[in-house]
Amino acid sequence: MIEVRGLSKKFGNKTVLNNVSFSVGKGSITGIVGRNGAGKTTLLRALVTIVDPDEGTVMINDQDIFREPKAKNKVMYVSDRVEALKNYSIQQISSLYQDVYDQFDEAYFQELLERFKMPKVKKIKNYSKGRKALFSLILAFASKPEYVLLDEPTDGLDVIVKKELMRFLVDEVSKEEMTIIIATHRLDELETLADQILVMKDGTMKETFQLHSLQEDYQKWQVVYQESMPEALKADVHILNQTGRVYSLLFEGEQEEGKAKIEATEPLLYEALPLSLEDIFVAKLGGEQIAE
Amino acid sequence: MLNKGLLKIDMRSTSMVLGILAILLFLQYPLRAILELEWLRSIAEDPLNNQQMINSQYGFFIEDLFGPSAFSLFVIATILIIAGMLIGLERNTRRHDFNLSLPFSRKEIFLTKATLGVGMITLLFWLNSGLTLIIIQFSEFSQTLSHLNVLDMMIVPWLSLLAIYMFTLFMGTISGEMISQIVLSIIFLIFPYGFTMLIGIAFTVHMGNMGRFWIGMDEFILAFTIPFHLFTVNHAIDHISIVYIAVSLVVFVLSLVVGTFLYEKGKSEKNGEFLLFQSLEPIFLIGIVACFGMLGGTIFTFFIWHSAGRF
CATH class of the missing domain: 3.30.70 (Alpha-Beta Plaits)
Known part of the structure; x- marks a missing residue:
């Protein structure tokens, strides 16, 4: 379970997160929606300690991630992560992930690459934007996390890649008891996907809806x-x-x-x-x- | 404690510059040794040179090889770049966010960078200088090694390079990007000598002989200016090497401890800015204005003195 407790963050004088609290159980898809600048990305970044909150904390399976960073072993934050590794080859990334994530499943990684017909490239930067997004997801799910945090996963993708990506997400959640948190401003995509919607406005958690x-x-x-x-x-x-x-x-x-x-x-x-x-x-x- | 994955990330991002460091140290030590041995041979074989003259060259040979050289300047620059790439450049790119999202503490991330640099500098320095000693030992001039002062010629430069590296890493924990990290590192590495010089000139100009207080203290002040450790072998003050070593060790340990602490405290949202900590800005502002004021005054004074024919 991910539990966010009273998370607050200021960038200079601007309050980006204001006493945000919520919890997400296992095996669900949660959408965080709000306009650009509402604090969605900052919230996701705080969930993996990229951003240090001024107040509050994040518990993952009852472990405070700011005190016990090892708890992030179960969390995959997928933004434009692959950009950081753009000069790596597929093999090098796979080897790196095996060193970082104990539970990384190399066989499953190869299987997913094959299933999505990912072309063999010398370096990841040679992939198109859509392929990079798909590759990020493949990498995330092959790491066998309990929680996947997605930041605008379909931004800039064409309809076909978008559908491919969505189908993949649903497949993965149905197979494993995995929790997915998606930050997006695309409400239409969440409608068919999410169990729970959290609405952010000006850094505060405004509403929570159960879609059912x-x-x-x-x-x-x-x-x-x-x-x-x-x-x-x-x-x-x-x-x-x-x-x-x-x-x-x-x-x-x-x-x-x-x-x-x-x-x-x-x-x-x-x-x-x-x-x-x-x-x-x-x-x-x-x-x-x-x-x- | 160190994770292989983190080491791989850092190794990969700096592999090219580490390669350059290896080449520079190879040029500085083994290659120069081979060339200098050739020069010694030519002197020894020249019938015009007597044995006393040849013997006198042996001391110079070792001193030339392990003493100050232009290569040291390039080695320092390369070390600054390595530290800059590991922290400053990382902050300029997505790599910093990526690293922070991995299941490691910031302390582990910083210590990995520290270990990588310290390990590689140590390995490359001792590999090349060791190879040089072997080349000399197996040459007909092995007796020249009696002129080798391990403390002054090897321990001092090695520790100085480590201190420079660690200090630059530490500067990376307060600066928001690579350029500011390297610029601030250069400024503060030469600060003890530079600042004393500026103050001395300011006093000389405004108060006459009072400004001469620092004359004679040059070498002592230089002991606190780590890059100069690499450009001096013959010391006017006895046992000053011990001070050099102590200064390097203190800077190394302080930079490591304070750097680790500040790396944990740095805010990623400040990446890309000149300084990560806003509270430091007034200090830097006053310092920069004061130093540039004195530098301007120094240049102006030299210009006036030159015009007045005082040189």
Whole structure:
């Protein structure tokens, strides 16, 4: 289990992390979302001690990683890690990882390279951006970690590589009891992948959502009124969008309760719409501030 | 304690410069020994030279070989670059983040760098100087080795190189990138002599003979200026070599201990900046302004004196 306790960090006078606390259990995929500059990357970097927090700590399987760095043996931080090793050959990287990570599985590494038809290159820098990203993941999963931290894993990748990458992630999590934390601003990708979503805004952990209960807790309605929406309803809903007399509303609570409240305002027409993560973020965190 | 993986990372990033260091030390010692032996042979075979004259060259031969040489300057520069690549350049690139994310403490990371440099400098220095001794021993001029002063000619330069390396690593723990690390290292390595000289000239200019307080103390001040240890063999002060060794050892140990502490405290978000610790900025600012002020004054004074015909 990863447990983050009261993590705070300032860069100069700017607060980048403000008393961030959360925990992530084994065998789950957690998405950390927020706009650029929300503190997602700093949080991930603090989870592997690249960034020293001013306050708070990170426990991995009940071990404080700042006191016991060996606990990071079970954590793989995948950002543009391969950039640091761009002048290495595949063989050299494999040998290096075997020296660093006791549990690195060379046979599995070779198997993954073959499965994804990774071309043989003299140096890693000769790979395209997409291949480098895939190679980083292969390297991470061949190290047999318990926790994988991914920072914007699909940034700049084409659709095919992106799908390949996502499929790989799901495969790995289903096979092993592995925990994945993904920091991204791509809500659409998380929708099909994550169990839990943590929303960051200005360095604070704003909300936590369990994706499986999202449909039960929120509904999206499209409602048309004769003139405009009655003021009485405004207190109970979030207006996602308004085009003339047509409103897209997000209602928090039971579906029947929402339906009854809307019917009471005598609209001309109303219907339930499929809910997306983006709708919740637009409503909860002020539209453009989160959803893109 | 040391991890093979960490050693591999550091070894790989500095392999080319370590190769250059090996070549420089080879040129400085074994190759020069071979060439100097040829020169000795030509003197010995010259019928115009008598035995007394030939014998007098033996002392010079050993002194030339193990004494001050231009190669030492290049060796120092290479050592500064090795330390700069291990810490400063790492901060300029993604390697620093990568290293910190590995399952090792910062102390282990720093000590690996220290061990690699110390190990390689020691290995290359003693390998080459040892090879030189063997070449001389097996030549017809083996008797010249009686002029060898191991303490002055081998121990002092070796410890000086180690102290320079460790000091540069230490400077890397307070600077945010390679250039500032190397520049600050050079400034502080020559600081004792440079600062005394600037103060002395400032006093001479403004207070006449009071500025002469440091005359005669040159060698003593030079003992605290580690790079100069490599450029002097004949000492005016008896047993000053012991002071040289003590200074190198103290600088080495202090740099290692304080460097390890500061490497653990350094903030990675400050990478790329001139200094990692903001609290040091006023000290450096005042120091740089004062030293450059005195340097400017010195240059100006020499210019005025020269114009007035005082030289």
